[in-house]
Amino acid sequence: xxxVLATALTVVALVxxxxxxxxxxxxxxxxxxxxxxxALAGVVVLLEVGLLAQAVVGVVNAVGADRELDRATFIGxxxxxxxxxxxxAFWSLAERSRWGAGVLTVACLSVPVMILRxxxxxxxxx
Numbered sequence: 851x852x853x854v855l856a857t858a859l860t861v862v863a864l865v866x867x868x869x870x871x872x873x874x875x876x877x878x879x880x881x882x883x884x885x886x887x888x889a890l891a892g893v894v895v896l897l898e899v900g901l902l903a904q905a906v907v908g909v910v911n912a913v914g915a916d917r918e919l920d921r922a923t924f925i926g927x928x929x930x931x932x933x934x935x936x937x938x939a940f941w942s943l944a945e946r947s948r949w950g951a952g953v954l955t956v957a958c959l960s961v962p963v964m965i966l967r968x969x970x971x972x973x974x975x976x
Contacts, residue, residue: 851972852907859900860962866893867958870942874951880942894939894954897961901932908968924971931964 869890873880880887905928912921912928938957942950 851911851968852904853969855900855904855907856965856969859897859904860965862893862897862900863958863961863965866890866897867955869893870951870954870958874948874955877948878951879946879948880950880954882943890954891939894935894958897958898932898935901935901961905929905932919974920971924968927964927968927971931961931968934960934964 869886870880873887873890878884878887880890882888882891908928909925912919912924915921935957938953938960942954942957944950945953
C-alpha cells in the first residue's frame with residue numbers, strides 16, 4: 851500500500867462524492883454535455899487512475915509480502931475499489947434522472963470505505 855496515495859484517493863473520492871451529491875440535490879443528471887459534470891468526470895477518471903495504480907502496487911506488495919496477510923481478501927478489496935467506481939459512473943450516465951448523481955455519490959463514498967479496510971488489512975499483521 852502507498853499511504854500517501856491512499857490518503858490522496860480518499861480526499862479526491864470525498865470531493866467527487868460531495869460534488870455529485872450537490873448535483874443530486876440540485877436535480878441535475880450526470881451528462882457529459884455540461885461543464886460541471888464534464889469536470890466531475892475528469893475527477894472520477896483521475897480517481898480511477900489512482901485506484902488502478904494502487905491496485906497494481908498493492909497486488910505486487912501482497913504477493914511479495916513476508917507478513918501474515920489474508921491475500922485473497924486484500925486483493926479482493928483492491929479489485930473491488932477499482933471496479934466499483936467505473937460501474938457506478940456508467941450507471942450514473944445511463945440514469946437520466948437525479949438518481950444518476952446519487953449512484954455516483956454512493957460509488958464515490960464506497961472508495962474511502964474500501965481504502966480504510968485495505969489499510970486495516972495491511973496494517974493488521976505488519
